[in-house]
Structure formats: C-alpha cells, structure tokens
Amino acid sequence: MSSPSPLLPLSSALLLTLCAATAGHAQSLEFSVQTQRHSDATRLNEMAHKSAPPLRPRAGRNLSYEDNELRLAYRQGSWTLSALGRQSAAIVANQDGLEFARHLIDKQLPAGDRRFDLDLDYRGFAGGGLALARQFLFGDAKSARDGWSAHLEVQALSLKRLRHTELLGSASFNAARRAYAFELQGRRAQDGMDFPFQQDYAGTGWGLLGQAELQWCGARACAALAWQDLGRLVWKGLPQEALTLNSETNSYDADGYLVYKPMLSGRYSQPRYSSSARQRLQLRGHYESDWGRSSLQLTHLQGFGWLPELGLGWNLAPGGMSERLGLQGWGLRWASHERRLSLDLQGRRWRLSWGSDRLSGTEAHSRQLSLAWIQPL
Secondary structure (H helix, E strand, O other): OOOOOOHHHHHHHHHHHHHHHOOOOOEEEEEEEEEEEEEOOOOHHHHOOOOOOOOOOOOOEEEEEEEEEEEEEEEEOOEEEEEEEEEEEEEEEEHHHHHHHHHHHHOOOOOOOEEEEEEEEEEEEEEEEEEEEEEEEOOOOOOOOOEEEEEEEEEEEEEEEEEEEEEEEEEEEEOOOOEEEEEEEEEEEEOOOOOOOOOOOOOOEEEEEEEEEEEEEOOOEEEEEEEEEEEEEEEOOOOEEEEEEEOOOEEEOOOOOEEEOOEEEEEEEOOOEEEOOOOEEEEEEEEEOOOOEEEEEEEEEOOOEEEEEEEEEEEOOOOHHHHHHOEEEEEEEEEOOOOEEEEEEEEOOEEEEEEEOOOOHHHOOEEEEEEEEEEEO
16 A cells, blocks of 8 residues: 655645745745657657668757646745646667667677677656745845845646666677677666566656745846755655676686676666656846847756756737737747757736747657736736
C-alpha cells in the first residue's frame, strides 16, 4: 500500500497561510498556459513518430527539451496561491553520440576506423499540485519596479512521471573486422520499467521545488537574478537499472589461453529514489529609452550551458484599433541557440507570445506559445 502523500498537510498549510496574511488587499485571478518545444538534431514533427527520427546533429552538445505548464493563480496583495500542472523534460547529448545513433538508425557503417565518445543525460518529470509565492519589497520601494525586491515560490507536486537516464562511454568501429567494440556505463530510473522479481512500488512520487528571484529597478533600467527548480523529486521504490557493457573484456581458460569474452552486466534495484530537477539560473536585464525597451536574458541550463535571448519592445499610444483591442504594447525576442523569433503582445488584461524558428510547420525545430488572462476581483 502506498504511503500517504506529504502534499496533503502541506496544501492545507498553504491555504491557511494565504488566508491569514492577505486580508484586505487587492485580488485577482490569472489563468496562464505556456509550452516550449525545441530539438537541435531533429524536426519537431518527426519526434512524434513511433520509429526513431532521422538525426542531423549540430557540432558540440545538442539540446532537446519540452516544457509545458498550465496554471490558475489567485493573487492577493504580495501573496499568490496557484494550482498548476507541469511537464518538463530535457535531453543533452554530444555530437558523437548522435552521429553513432544515426549510423545505427540508417543501418550504415562508418567509412573507416572511428571512435565515438558517448555522453547522454535525460531528465524529465510530470505532475501537478499547488504553489505558494510571495513578493518582498525592501527599503523605500513601493513596487517591484522601484528599488530592490525579491520573489519566492514553493511548488508542492504530485508526480505522475519521473525519468532519468545517463549513458557515458565509447563505441569504436574497426573497418577491417566490420564490427564495433563498446565500453559503456549507464543508469536509468523511471516509472513503468519492468524487470524480473519486481516488487510493487508507489503509484505516484512527490516533488518540492523552489523558485527564487532578486531584482533591482531604477528609473529606466532593471536587473534580476533568478534560480528555478531548486529542490528534490522523490519516488518510493521507483525501478532503477545500472548497466555496464565492455566488449573488450579478456579472460584466461583452464589451459591458460587468452579468451575474448564480452561482458554485459545489469543490476536492478528499487530503493527510494531522490534526485534534483534540471535547474536553470537566469540573468535578466532591460533598459527603457525614449524609443522603446531593450532586454537581455541569459539562462544557464544545468548540464548544457548558456542560452542567450535578446528582446526589443514598444508601447502603443492610446486610441485607434489598439485601444479597441485592449493592446498596450508589443515586442520581439530572439533566442539565439534555438534560432527562434517570438512576437509578444501585451494587453490590459492579457498577454500573448508566439515564436518559431521556421514559418513552415514541417521544418520547425523550435516553437513557443504562451497565453495569460488576468481578471481583477
């Protein structure tokens, strides 16, 4: 039998804390949905196929990710209580590893002797729960756009999916023998994995993740430092596998002769699994001038590196069609690694953003969409 979820008492505590701390403040409801999908080595429409997609890896490390969030937030004063659902997954793999996979998928052998260094890291989870956030103002600041401020959020999630795979080693091709030699180590943990003599395990896991941001704003400029998805993801009895493959292992027989003996060993286990989510560190800044707004965002994705993004924005003068539509401003953002251009629209009570790296849907490697509606109460 599964143990009671620790989210139940935590959810009650979040509700009591919000009710006690926010009486008499301005209130609003906000509904938001956002999705981001990107793949360096393959088109997005090819990832939905059941068969292995064709691979066209970039030089260096390759990144593929998908982040989806659905959120309903209740704001009162400096506090926000949200119900949310999240799905987050990211694969980081080196070029050699993807080139090796492409040879296997295409059933082609390298033209000559070649060594492939393999390095793959995949982390993903999906679930839903509650989030409690608070904004802090320091000194004489009257709002987050005036002086120093901080924003903290804690997410308590019930996990329906949790997966983590690591693979490290090499594969060497010998053209004369037309054969590969492997030296690999890997580990895998995921729900739904089956192996002999497997014991029952908890049907859900849980996660406690934190989001933190520190911001300074002056008359025309703002700068912020944010850290996302700090915390742990836990699943009791989650199936796990450790694998070692070495096709160059040698041993001696009873007569003392050297014998070639490939080795494949795997070990299954089901201890309490605990890991971190893939964290992001963000540096953001923007400057307001007479002609518009310029912005820069640098996101460091754990296990991959920096993802830069540049933006330009403009406010619209009141009157005309824009006022009838409730449109107050618009902007453009360029994500350089994803090669994705996004259009941002800002209304009185809504926000909309859409971006892609291609106008043709069948050729796209990267897409982004977000929508938010704010209703004062």
